[in-house]
Amino acid sequence: MAVFTPVSEAQAKELLTHYTLGDLVSLRGIASGIENTNYFVTTTTGVYVLTLFERLTHEQLSFYIELMHHLAARGVAVPDPQSRTDGTRIGTVNGKPSSIVTCLRGASVMAPGPVHCAQVGEALARMHLAGADFPVVQPNLRGLPWWQETAPTLLPLLDAELAALLTDEMEVQTRVAAMPEARSLPTGPSHCDLFRDNVLFDGDTLGGFIDFYFAGCDTWLFDVAVTLNDWTSDPATGEIDMARYDALLQGYRRVRAFTDAEHALWPYALRAAALRFWISRLYDFHMPRPAQTLTPHDPRVFERILRLRRAADSFLLP
Ligand SMILES: Nc1ncnc2c1ncn2[C@@H]1O[C@H](COP(=O)(O)OP(=O)(O)OP(=O)(O)O)[C@@H](O)[C@H]1O
Numbered sequence: 275m276a277v278f279t280p281v282s283e284a285q286a287k288e289l290l291t292h293y294t295l296g297d298l299v300s301l302r303g304i305a306s307g308i309e310n311t312n313y314f315v316t317t318t319t320g321v322y323v324l325t326l327f328e329r330l331t332h333e334q335l336s337f338y339i340e341l342m343h344h345l346a347a348r349g350v351a352v353p354d355p356q357s358r359t360d361g362t363r364i365g366t367v368n369g370k371p372s373s374i375v376t377c378l379r380g381a382s383v384m385a386p387g388p389v390h391c392a393q394v395g396e397a398l399a400r401m402h403l404a405g406a407d408f409p410v411v412q413p414n415l416r417g418l419p420w421w422q423e424t425a426p427t428l429l430p431l432l433d434a435e436l437a438a439l440l441t442d443e444m445e446v447q448t449r450v451a452a453m454p455e456a457r458s459l460p461t462g463p464s465h466c467d468l469f470r471d472n473v474l475f476d477g478d479t480l481g482g483f484i485d486f487y488f489a490g491c492d493t494w495l496f497d498v499a500v501t502l503n504d505w506t507s508d509p510a511t512g513e514i515d516m517a518r519y520d521a522l523l524q525g526y527r528r529v530r531a532f533t534d535a536e537h538a539l540w541p542y543a544l545r546a547a548a549l550r551f552w553i554s555r556l557y558d559f560h561m562p563r564p565a566q567t568l569t570p571h572d573p574r575v576f577e578r579i580l581r582l583r584r585a586a587d588s589f590l591l592p
């Protein structure tokens with residue numbers, strides 16, 4: 275379930291008085307999602323998504339909401355946060371920060387083919403370029419400093435072999451991050467969590483990217499690697515499907531060519547992207563938040579992906 279904080283029709287009507295989106299027609303809770311409360315809100319002007327943020331504060335939200343607004347204004351298919359009559363885009367409902375965004379068409383495709391991966395790659399590159407002049411800088415809050423802070427808390431909970439794997443990959447990634455090539459990688463606002471469930475397709479046509487609440491400024495290569503690891507790997511084995519691999523990366527390259535430094539560091543980016551989700555899943559598994567009622571994602575999926583990416587450093591960018 276993903277209505278943690280119920281919203282009444284009366285509250286929705288009151289909220290809409292702060293926007294110019296017309297009158298309420300219907301309000302329907304959205305079942306999926308594990309972080310926030312989401313409703314479809316139909317008004318006399320269209321369908322929107324109302325989100326009540328269960329964890330993020332007004333201040334923390336501002337980067338994500340303004341980034342989505344910036345991207346939408348440049349024609350990238352992302353939910354567009356609607357402006358209130360006072361010019362702001364974040365409100366408060368039941369004591370929780372709230373936003374109303376445009377509703378994108380489509381649904382997640384959980385068994386994608388090359389046709390989907392090509393569009394995801396292309397749209398990701400367009401998103402990177404469109405975000406390049408976004409003026410606010412907020413780092414990826416699940417980047418290297420967070421791994422360095424979190425890995426030591428996990429080590430005592432892992433068996434010796436897993437602890438050695440985590441320790442070694444942390445050392446490698448810390449060393450790679452200090453290399454001159456790493457410092458010359460193109461960076462900018464990145465989604466950082468562009469998994470299958472965060473992309474909508476209307477039939478076989480991309481509807482857009484959603485769920486920007488892990489976005490932050492990072493290397494574009496890391497964002498490509500996060501996306502690729504999810505969209506092209508078999509979750510049961512971690513193996514990459516090369517038809518989807520080629521489609522996603524060629525799609526990206528049609529919009530933006532990869533630099534020499536990106537070519538050189540690609541195998542490490544794939545490992546870094548696997549490490550990021552292995553750590554966060556281990557963390558959620560061993561240290562669930564008190565209010566968390568849902569089964570955490572399986573950390574072993576990313577342990578397998580990490581092992582395979584470490585064993586095969588022959589993956590190339592087009
Ligand atoms: N702008 C949108 N347009 C269309 N559908 C949306 C939109 N935003 C959310 N949804 C629908 O709501 C569902 C839940 O949204 P979302 O994934 O953002 O939930 P969450 O709880 O915030 O995050 P998480 O993915 O971490 O569980 C999505 O799977 C999608 O079906």
Ligand SMILES: N[C@@H](CCO)C(=O)O
Pocket residue numbers: 467469488551554555571
């Ligand atoms: N995409 C993340 C969940 C956080 O959005 C994962 O699969 O671990």
